[in-house]
Amino acid sequence: MPGSGPGKCLSISADLEIIYLIGLFHVHGHKESCLPRFASTFMPGAGMTSGEILESLWSILNEVAYITRTMTLPHCAEMIDACIADINWKKLQGMGKF
Structure with a gap:
């Protein structure tokens, strides 16, 4: 193909x-x-x-930002990336439900 x-x-x-x-x-x-x-x-x-995809993430990411405030920059970026990956996974899981 x-x-x-x-x-x-x-x-x-x-x-x-x-x-x-x-x-x-x-x-x-x-x-x-x-x-x-x-x-x-x-x-x-x-x-x-x-x-509105990005706007709905702010409330979740604000909580993550509070948790990551004392982390090193690479660890903070990894944590935020993991949270967004989790959000995307949950969104994909819900796409098949009617």
Whole structure:
């Protein structure tokens, strides 16, 4: 299969349509006309998502930052990386549930 395997680039279909949206937390800070045009709530097929990935991590990472404040820089970076990997793993585990 072309484009698969280690070090291979993904092939993207020429007729792929990319639709840009604004996260639900931020879309309300835009003009009122942006809400129906760019909110995932009104986009068919977008699913139930807020579109805010990084913002939802701050509460968790703030707790981790408090724990890591006395660690060396490499240990701190490793701890934060492990926490983000754990968050991603839990997110992947929940993707198959309906």
